[in-house]
Amino acid sequence: MNLIKRSTLHSQHNPESIYEVNLSEVEEWKYDVSFIYIEFNNYSARDTKTKQPVSLSEAEKIFYRFIRDKHKRGYVNVFQTSDDSMSITKPFFDDVERKRVILERLENKKPSKWKLDRAIWRAGELNIKEATPLLINLLGTGEALRDYCIAWSLGWCGDRNTIPVLTELYENPETPEFISRIAFEALLKLADEGTKATLQMDLIASLPLELGRLARTNSQELFEKFAVNHPYYFFEVFEKIYQIDNPYIRPSILKILRTVPFQANYFRSIRRIFKIAEYRCDAEVFAILAYRFERVAGNFNNNLLTLTPIEEDEEEEKVY
Numbered sequence: 001m002n003l004i005k006r007s008t009l010h011s012q013h014n015p016e017s018i019y020e021v022n023l024s025e026v027e028e029w030k031y032d033v034s035f036i037y038i039e040f041n042n043y044s045a046r047d048t049k050t051k052q053p054v055s056l057s058e059a060e061k062i063f064y065r066f067i068r069d070k071h072k073r074g075y076v077n078v079f080q081t082s083d084d085s086m087s088i089t090k091p092f093f094d095d096v097e098r099k100r101v102i103l104e105r106l107e108n109k110k111p112s113k114w115k116l117d118r119a120i121w122r123a124g125e126l127n128i129k130e131a132t133p134l135l136i137n138l139l140g141t142g143e144a145l146r147d148y149c150i151a152w153s154l155g156w157c158g159d160r161n162t163i164p165v166l167t168e169l170y171e172n173p174e175t176p177e178f179i180s181r182i183a184f185e186a187l188l189k190l191a192d193e194g195t196k197a198t199l200q201m202d203l204i205a206s207l208p209l210e211l212g213r214l215a216r217t218n219s220q221e222l223f224e225k226f227a228v229n230h231p232y233y234f235f236e237v238f239e240k241i242y243q244i245d246n247p248y249i250r251p252s253i254l255k256i257l258r259t260v261p262f263q264a265n266y267f268r269s270i271r272r273i274f275k276i277a278e279y280r281c282d283a284e285v286f287a288i289l290a291y292r293f294e295r296v297a298g299n300f301n302n303n304l305l306t307l308t309p310i311e312e313d314e315e316e317e318k319v320y
Contacts, residue, residue, distance in 0.1 A: 001026055005060075007067055009075035014039070014114060019070055021049075023063045031059035035066065099128055106134040108141075117142070117149050124153025132158050136165055148179050155186030155279070163190055181272070184243060185279050200244050207237060215244055223252045231266070238269035242276060242285070257288050262296050 002025040011017035021035040030053035037045045049062050067077070105112055105119040120138065123131035135150045135157075151169060154162050169175055170183040184203070188196055204215045211234070214223050227234045242253055257273070260266050270289065277285040 001032075004031065004056075005063060007063075007077055009067065009070050009077055012074045012076060016114065016118075019075060021063060021066050023059050026053050029056070030054070031056050033059050033062045033066065098126070099130070102126070102128060103130060103134065106131055106138065108138070117146050120146065120149040120153055124149075124156040127157045129157050129159070132162060136162070139165070139169070144176050144179060147175075148182055151179060151183045151186050152279070155182075155189040158186070158190055160190055160192075163187060163195075166190070181239070181243075181276075182279070185276060188280075200246065203240055203244050207240060208233075211237065211241070215241060215246070215249055220248075220252050223249055224255065227252070227256055235260075235266050235269045239272040239276065242273045254284065254288065257285065258292075262292070 003022060004025055005023040007021050009019045009021070016039060018038045019035055020038075021033065024032050024034070026032045031050070032053055033049040035047060035049065049066055050059065054062070102119055102123050105114055105116065106123060108116060116138075120135060123135065132154065135153055139147055139150055147169070151166060154166060158166070166183050166187050170180050170187060172180075175183070184199065187199060191199065204212050206212075207215060211226070214226055238256075241249060245253065257270070260270060262270065273285065274289045274293075276282075277289065
């Protein structure tokens with residue numbers, strides 16, 4: 001199949017609703033027009049406008065008819081290619097406009113089809129500093145997952161003035177564990193070196209006594225021996241050990257991650273560590289686990305486990 005023309009259209013009413021329409025040569029002198037519809041994290045569809053291959057002139061009529069129809073429905077071209085040229089039209093959602101739309105949604109003053117939690121996440125992805133007070137105002141206004149999204153985003157777009165809010169969220173005993181965990185990570189992004197060291201020492205102090213002692217030691221051998229001899233005990237708190245991640249224990253963490261079995265009693269910590277590594281931009285840990293996820297066959301059914309959705313913090317994956 002040889003791509004001849006492509007046009008990408010974004011909705012002026014929903015920044016995450018996209019059509020991509022393609023005109024392709026499927027065999028000599030025979031052409032096909034197909035499209036993909038995407039509404040991020042909600043729905044996607046793929047279909048063809050030609051039930052069988054047609055001539056180039058007929059395919060072009062169908063291609064441009066499709067585009068005109070979408071223009072009438074509020075879509076605009078943001079990218080278009082052809083066999084002999086490439087042109088980019090000015091996107092409807094440039095940086096200024098995109099920021100305005102997101103901030104307007106975070107104000108939450110009028111109904112919208114765009115999920116508020118998704119706008120919260122997007123503000124963090126784009127490091128929109130102006131979103132910080134709006135995000136703080138949204139804490140406690142929805143399900144626990146919303147507070148998770150807010151803490152995640154504040155780590156990217158907040159500043160040192162956000163630290164007291166995140167600290168309260170992290171230290172509050174009523175905060176669900178998965179929110180406390182991401183609040184800790186957001187604090188590490190925003191805090192100075194002294195505060196980071198204090199946070200990590202507090203985390204060491206929260207470990208069981210023997211593990212806390214090992215986390216302070218520079219003996220890689222003792223640390224790994226404990227992990228081997230007490231696997232279930234160790235992996236109950238393995239993600240906390242990774243969060244501490246001091247120079248003494250990091251070599252052991254990397255070694256364990258390269259060999260740990262992907263089984264039910266281990267995998268909860270592994271999945272959490274993978275998410276933390278992505279948030280920290282820890283390429284070494286992320287790469288080790290991403291490679292193993294591709295190479296290691298699944299050997300247990302997560303549906304058979306008795307888990308609470310909030311404890312397992314899997315719900316964010318349904319949204320993002």
